[in-house]
Amino acid sequence: MARGPLEKLERINAALMERVERSMDQQGNAFSLFQTAIGLETRMRQRTDELAATLRRLEQSNRALNQAKEAAERANLSKTRFLAAASHDVLQPLNAAILSVSALIELQTSERGHQLVRQVEQSLSTMDELLRTLIDISKLDGGVMRPEVAPVPLGALLESLRSDFAPIAAERELALKVRPNDHFVLSDRTMLRRILQNILSNALRYTARGGVLVGARRRGGLLSVEVIDTGKGIPPDQYETVFEEFHRGLASPGADGGRPAGLGLGLAIVRRMVQALDHDLSFASQVGRGTHFRLLLPLADMAVAVAEPRRKPPADPVAHHFAETRVLVLENDRPVMQAMAALLEGWRCSARLASSSAEGFELLEEVGWTPDLVLADQHLDGGDLGLDAVELLRDRLGWQVPAIIITADPSPDIVVRASLLGAEVMRKPLKPAELRALMAHLLARKKRKRASVWHRAARR
Amino acid sequence: MTCGRTAYACGIVALHGSDLSVNDFAAAIGREALAAEASFASIFFSHEFCEAPHLAEALRRNAPGLRYAACSTAGEVSPDGYAAGHILAVLFSDARFAVKATMFDALGSRSMDDMAARVAELRREAEACDGAGRGSLFALLLIDGLSRAEEAVTSALHWGLDDIPLVGGSAGDDLRFEKTTLILDGRTASDAAILMLVRSQVPFQVFKTDNFVPTSRKLVVTESNPDARRVVEFNAEPAAQAYAEAIGIDPQTLGPMSFASHPVVVRVGGEYYCRSIQKVHPDGSLTFFCAIDNGVVLTVAQPKGMVESTRDKLLAIGDRLGGIDLVLGFDCVLRRLDAENRQSFRTISQLYRDNRVIGFGTYGEQFRSMHLNQTLTGIAFGRAAEAAE
Numbered sequence: 001m002a003r004g005p006l007e008k009l010e011r012i013n014a015a016l017m018e019r020v021e022r023s024m025d026q027q028g029n030a031f032s033l034f035q036t037a038i039g040l041e042t043r044m045r046q047r048t049d050e051l052a053a054t055l056r057r058l059e060q061s062n063r064a065l066n067q068a069k070e071a072a073e074r075a076n077l078s079k080t081r082f083l084a085a086a087s088h089d090v091l092q093p094l095n096a097a098i099l100s101v102s103a104l105i106e107l108q109t110s111e112r113g114h115q116l117v118r119q120v121e122q123s124l125s126t127m128d129e130l131l132r133t134l135i136d137i138s139k140l141d142g143g144v145m146r147p148e149v150a151p152v153p154l155g156a157l158l159e160s161l162r163s164d165f166a167p168i169a170a171e172r173e174l175a176l177k178v179r180p181n182d183h184f185v186l187s188d189r190t191m192l193r194r195i196l197q198n199i200l201s202n203a204l205r206y207t208a209r210g211g212v213l214v215g216a217r218r219r220g221g222l223l224s225v226e227v228i229d230t231g232k233g234i235p236p237d238q239y240e241t242v243f244e245e246f247h248r249g250l251a252s253p254g255a256d257g258g259r260p261a262g263l264g265l266g267l268a269i270v271r272r273m274v275q276a277l278d279h280d281l282s283f284a285s286q287v288g289r290g291t292h293f294r295l296l297l298p299l300a301d302m303a304v305a306v307a308e309p310r311r312k313p314p315a316d317p318v319a320h321h322f323a324e325t326r327v328l329v330l331e332n333d334r335p336v337m338q339a340m341a342a343l344l345e346g347w348r349c350s351a352r353l354a355s356s357s358a359e360g361f362e363l364l365e366e367v368g369w370t371p372d373l374v375l376a377d378q379h380l381d382g383g384d385l386g387l388d389a390v391e392l393l394r395d396r397l398g399w400q401v402p403a404i405i406i407t408a409d410p411s412p413d414i415v416v417r418a419s420l421l422g423a424e425v426m427r428k429p430l431k432p433a434e435l436r437a438l439m440a441h442l443l444a445r446k447k448r449k450r451a452s453v454w455h456r457a458a459r460r
Numbered sequence: 461m462t463c464g465r466t467a468y469a470c471g472i473v474a475l476h477g478s479d480l481s482v483n484d485f486a487a488a489i490g491r492e493a494l495a496a497e498a499s500f501a502s503i504f505f506s507h508e509f510c511e512a513p514h515l516a517e518a519l520r521r522n523a524p525g526l527r528y529a530a531c532s533t534a535g536e537v538s539p540d541g542y543a544a545g546h547i548l549a550v551l552f553s554d555a556r557f558a559v560k561a562t563m564f565d566a567l568g569s570r571s572m573d574d575m576a577a578r579v580a581e582l583r584r585e586a587e588a589c590d591g592a593g594r595g596s597l598f599a600l601l602l603i604d605g606l607s608r609a610e611e612a613v614t615s616a617l618h619w620g621l622d623d624i625p626l627v628g629g630s631a632g633d634d635l636r637f638e639k640t641t642l643i644l645d646g647r648t649a650s651d652a653a654i655l656m657l658v659r660s661q662v663p664f665q666v667f668k669t670d671n672f673v674p675t676s677r678k679l680v681v682t683e684s685n686p687d688a689r690r691v692v693e694f695n696a697e698p699a700a701q702a703y704a705e706a707i708g709i710d711p712q713t714l715g716p717m718s719f720a721s722h723p724v725v726v727r728v729g730g731e732y733y734c735r736s737i738q739k740v741h742p743d744g745s746l747t748f749f750c751a752i753d754n755g756v757v758l759t760v761a762q763p764k765g766m767v768e769s770t771r772d773k774l775l776a777i778g779d780r781l782g783g784i785d786l787v788l789g790f791d792c793v794l795r796r797l798d799a800e801n802r803q804s805f806r807t808i809s810q811l812y813r814d815n816r817v818i819g820f821g822t823y824g825e826q827f828r829s830m831h832l833n834q835t836l837t838g839i840a841f842g843r844a845a846e847a848a849e
Contacts, residue, residue, distance in 0.1 A: 003696060011696035015682040019755015029686050030751030033611040037829040038728045040618065 090131055091346060092432050098124050098339035103428035105333075106408040125335045128342065133269055136194075140272040147188035147277050151300035154183050154223065156369075157193055158214055163362070164353070165200055167334070174204060175211025183216060183223050184300040191273045192297075195281075198266035199227045199293050207231030207290070218299070225295045233287040243271040322347040322436075325443060328371035329353045330360055330389050331406075332381040340375065343432055356381040357389035364396060371401055373439060378407035378414060387417050394421075402442035406430060463488045466539040466818075468786040470662040470841040471553035473498065474818050476538040478546040482510040482518045489549050490523035498551035500559035502600065502656070502788075503530035503643075504820035507633055508545040512641035512648045515547075520646055529561050529654040530643040531602040534632025534793040535821025541809030542796060544634075548818060550788065556595070558659040560586040563644040565652040567609035572616035579620025579655065586657035595661035598839060600788070601628025603653035604640045605823025608689050610831035611751045613653050618829035624657070625666040626829075627837045629790030629822035630749070635716055637739055640823070663842035665781055668827040669773035670835040672725050672732050672761040677706045679724060679758040689748040690741075694758070698744035703737070706760050714740045720797035723834050724758040732761065736794055736833035738823075749824045749833050763798050763834065767807050770836060774815045781842035789819035789838035796821055798834075 003011075023032065101121045108114045139145040162178040169176035185192070196214075203212045210230030216223050234242055274281045280296040327344050331337040332355040344351040352369065354360040357380065364370065374393060376386030390403040405418050408428040418425045424438055463477040463485060473496045475488055489501060505515060515530060528549075536546040552559055562582050564575055586597055599621055603610055610630060617626060631640035642652045679702060683693035694702035704711035707722040716739075725732040735758060736749040778784045789812070799805040811817075817838065825837040 008696035011682045011693075012680045015680055015696075015755045016757070017755070019681075019753065022753070022755070029753060030608070030611040030689075031686060031753035031756060033615045034733075034751050034831060035728055037611065037615060037618070037831070038731075038733065040829045042729045 090135075091128065091342060094124065094128050094131065095339045095343045095346075096429070096432050098128065098335055099432075100429035102333050102336040102339075103408045103430075106428070121335050125338060128339065132342065133266075136269055137272060140269070140276060145191075145276070147191055147273075149186055149188055149277070151184040152187050152189045152192055154185050154216060154225065154297075155181050157189070157196070158216075158225075160352070160363075161193070161196055161200060162214070163359070164197070165204060167355070168204055169211065172204065174207055174209075175213075176204070177211065177213045179213070179215035181216045183218075185223050185225075185297040186300045187277055187279070187297055191277060195270050195273050195279075195295065196225065196227070198270045199295075202266055203227055203229035203231060203291065203293070210290070219296065221299055222296045223299050225297060227293040227295075228290065229292075230290040233289055233291055234283070234285040235287055239285075243267045322349045322439070322443075325349045325439075326369065326372045327351045327439075328360060328363065328374045328393075330357065330374065330376040330380055330386060331355065332377060332379065336377075343435075347436065357384045357392055358382070360389060360393060361396060364393075370397060373442060374401055374403040376403060376405055378405055387414065387421065387423070390423055391421060402445070404435070404438060404442070464539060465492065467496070468816070468841070469843060470785045471496075471556035472786055472841070473551045473553070474539055474548060475551070476536070476540075476543070476546055476548040476818075478509060478543070482514050482547075483522065485547055485549075486515070486518035486522035489519065489526065489551070492549075493523055493526045493551055496551055496553050497555060498553045499525065499527060500552045500557070500561070500656075501526055501528040502550045502552075502602075503528055503547065504533045504536055504550075505530060505547040506536065506545045507532050507636075507641075509547045512643050516643050516646045516648055527559070527561065527645050528643070529600075529602055529645075529656055531629075531631035531654070531820075532633055532641045533820035534605075534634050534823060535791075535796055537789055537791055537812055537817055537819045537821070539813065539816070539818055541813040542805065548820065550818065552658070556661045558586070558595075559656055561644060561654060561656040563642070563647065563649065563652055563654050564613070565649045567604065567607045567613060567651050567653060572612060572619070575613065575616035576619035579617055582655065582657050583620060583624070586659055595659045596664070597624045597657055597659050598664060598666065599624050599626035599628075600656040600658060600839070601626055601653060601826050602642055602656075603628065603630050603824075603826070604642060604651055605630030605632050605749070606637065606640055607651050607653075608687070608751075609651075609653075610824055610826065614826050614829050614831050617655060625839075626826060627666045627668075627788075627790060627839050628826035629820060629837070630824035630826075630831075632793055632821055632823045635793065660841075662785070663781055664839050665777050665842070666827070666837070666839045667773060667777055668825065668832065668835050668837040669770055670734060670832070671763055671766050671769040672723060672734060672834075673764045674725055674727075674732055674759045674761045677760040679703065679706060679760065681752055681754050681756045681758070684752055684754050686751065686753050689738075689750065689752055690745050691748065691752055692743075692745045699746045700740045700744040703746065711744075716794065716797050717801055720794035720834070721763065721801050723761050723763055723794070725761045726756060726758055732759070733830075733832060734761070734834040736792070736824075750831055763795075766795060766799060766802075767804050767811065770808065771811055773836075774811070774817075774840075777840045778815070781840055783843040784815055785841045785843045787815060787817040787819075787838045787840045789817045789836055790822045790825045791817075791819055791836045792825055792834045793821040793823065794834045795836065 098121065101117055101124060105114060105117045108117055136145065158178045162176060165176055200212065200214065207229045212227065212229045214227050216225045283291055283293045285291040327349045329337060329340050329351055331340060331353065337353050341351045341353055352363045354363055374390055376390055378386040380386060380389060386405045394400055400422060403423040405423050405425045406428060407414060407425065410425055410427055415425055424442065426435065426438065463475055463480055466474045473492055475492055477485055493501065512532065519526065519528065536543045536548050538546055538548055560582055562578060564570060601617065603613055631642055633640045639650055642649055642654055644654050679694040681691050681694060682696045684691045691699040693699055700714055701711050704714055707718065709718060719737040723734045723736060725734050735752060738747045738749045740746055774784065799808045819838065825832045825835045827837040
């Protein structure tokens with residue numbers, strides 16, 4: 001059994017070589033599992049180090065992300081400002097152009113000239129509508145336009161829509177019925193008006209005979225506002241697409257005296273606003289019979305509606321002077337009326353429109369609404385004159401509401417009468433900046449006089 | 461007649477004793493489980509105290525609702541320090557811990573893939589269980605110390621556990637080397653392993669500690685039976701003889717004491733790991749507590765400074781946890797023997813008592829994916845839970 005030293009060394013050498021070779025094999029026995037385990041342990045430690053390093057990198061990139069986020073927020077803010085500026089700067093010259101064109105009409109003597117100017121005016125107001133809608137859509141998508149939910153008197157809102165659309169309905173010989181109601185709903189007044197306005201406008205556009213009925217009824221804690229038309233209906237294959245941008249149905253023949261069938265943006269913006277407000281909009285339609293839109297709104301408690309003062313809209317650096325200023329616009333030319341309304345809306349005024357003094361008086365019947373300022377075209381429907389209308393209005397209101405008379409032809413007669421009334425005269429074409437300056441001036445004067453005005457109101 | 465009871469702030473209660481009947485001890489466990497609202501216990505028992513079937517029967521009668529994992533030992537570490545011939549029960553309160561356990565039997569013929577799959581399943585169960593809310597997971601392993609399967613099992617478990625920390629110990633039989641026993645919920649088995657996945661709301665830290673100073677003497681395995689963990693020759697000489705020569709003692713006196721005081725270590729990945737010798741056979745071959753192979757180069761080492769290195773490790777763990785509430789430790793039986801040899805038995809025992817280490821004497825220790833020898837592995841629980849109350 002005894003081995004020589006050399007033989008021992010040879011055996012040791014053989015064992016070591018075998019071991020080295022085995023360690024190259026993939027097939028492991030228990031000892032190689034142990035070795036692997038230690039290898040794993042070493043790798044685990046490395047992995048821990050790597051994880052720590054990754055964590056540090058993550059922290060770094062988190063900081064970078066935060067910086068990027070802040071930059072993005074700044075960018076978003078400037079985008080907000082850009083949109084606000086765009087809506088103002090893009091639309092204002094356009095409105096000015098519309099106002100100028102309206103003045104141009106009055107200067108035309110030939111029928112051909114009238115026709116051309118009308119066409120230009122039409123195109124401009126289409127452009128205006130398109131731009132306005134696109135800006136609204138981007139504001140909604142960008143989260144810039146945020147709803148300000150407050151109790152809204154639905155009856156008054158529907159009534160004002162009725163008066164806006166009545167001329168269009170009449171022109172197309174369609175019935176437009178609005179069932180009165182005295183509910184308050186929780187919504188954003190401006191957005192809700194826009195939603196219903198677009199639905200109503202579509203209903204009229206795609207209806208050739210019959211008319212449109214607008215009503216509201218309670219459904220549990222909700223109020224369902226329904227717009228029902230006897231129009232051509234929506235084919236089932238378009239149910240999904242009607243709310244998409246630039247979807248257009250075929251307008252009813254003879255609709256709107258050659259006006260285009262709309263931009264196809266009305267319901268796209270409705271969908272966005274309904275989403276932003278978290279309302280529920282649905283429709284049922286039968287081709288050839290008509291369409292029935294239903295908007296479900298949360299009812300506001302009357303007590304709350306009275307107790308809760310309307311929240312002020314956020315300060316707008318462009319037009320904070322006029323926030324909440326109520327302006328009555330007397331104007332018989334529809335595109336001009338709309339351009340003016342747009343301009344005033346852009347200045348955050350709340351504008352009501354009337355085409356005759358009679359209509360203006362009707363507006364005053366609306367609860368709680370009296371104008372802070374009147375803008376009157378000298379030439380109104382039914383041969384009314386702006387100056388007469390202002391005089392009558394002041395009598396009705398019981399105080400000297402500031403007024404601006406707009407005319408293309410300021411004859412000495414008009415100027416004298418205006419100065420006797422204490423009204424200002426502006427010449428067409430209106431320049432928005434001048435109008436704004438004059439309005440600001442009149443309103444500031446009015447504010448100083450307010451105390452005495454209230455005294456008088458109290459004595460009566 | 462007495463049953464020691466120690467309640468820890470983290471929600472663990474330890475019961476231990478030796479001079480009472482298995483039935484009385486089981487009754488104490490049953491009462492304590494109800495009182496502490498604990499539905500799971502780990503139990504470590506010496507075969508001198510009782511046989512596994514008796515313990516299972518006593519628990520079935522006295523603690524019918526309790527789930528438990530138990531194993532036989534080679535010594536115990538009770539709240540009073542080193543003990544022998546005792547039984548120790550560690551009850552996990554449901555308020556802080558949720559335990560899922562499974563047993564793998566017939567380790568000799570089990571496929572690693574099956575085991576890894578079962579572990580992954582258990583892991584999903586443990587991650588889904590809502591008993592202890594959202595705590596972190598750790599794994600405890602009890603495995604037959606005579607199964608010769610620890611490396612295969614820890615590797616397989618690691619597949620399924622991945623980053624869940626694992627510690628454990630190999631069951632012993634008081635250095636008889638005949639048979640160790642494991643019990644899971646009344647089912648007894650040898651050649652088996654029990655894996656517990658514990659979701660803990662109490663902060664914890666796993667660790668291992670050892671202490672070796674390598675010498676220049678090398679022993680190369682020139683003939684062996686790896687499956688039997690048996691080394692026939694070192695350096696082309698009968699293994700026992702070569703080893704005895706290397707450590708400078710008479711081959712006839714070789715025994716656990718000499719293996720404990722003269723460990724052989726293997727160098728892997730720049731560090732030394734102990735490969736402990738279990739026993740010497742009449743033919744001069746040596747059986748190990750762990751895997752060996754032909755051509756493995758072993759270095760004779762000296763286990764110096766066990767007290768200091770253990771104390772330092774426990775201090776470091778305590779610092780990290782903000783104070784140690786309890787350590788569940790797996791303490792190699794050879795450490796205990798070496799401590800006896802060096803007259804540091806009382807010091808170590810005191811150190812364990814001071815640091816609230818409880819556990820048992822093992823035939824091998826598991827730490828993450830490794831099977832180790834002559835170490836203390838364990839899991840330390842912090843005191844944060846105490847402050848939270």
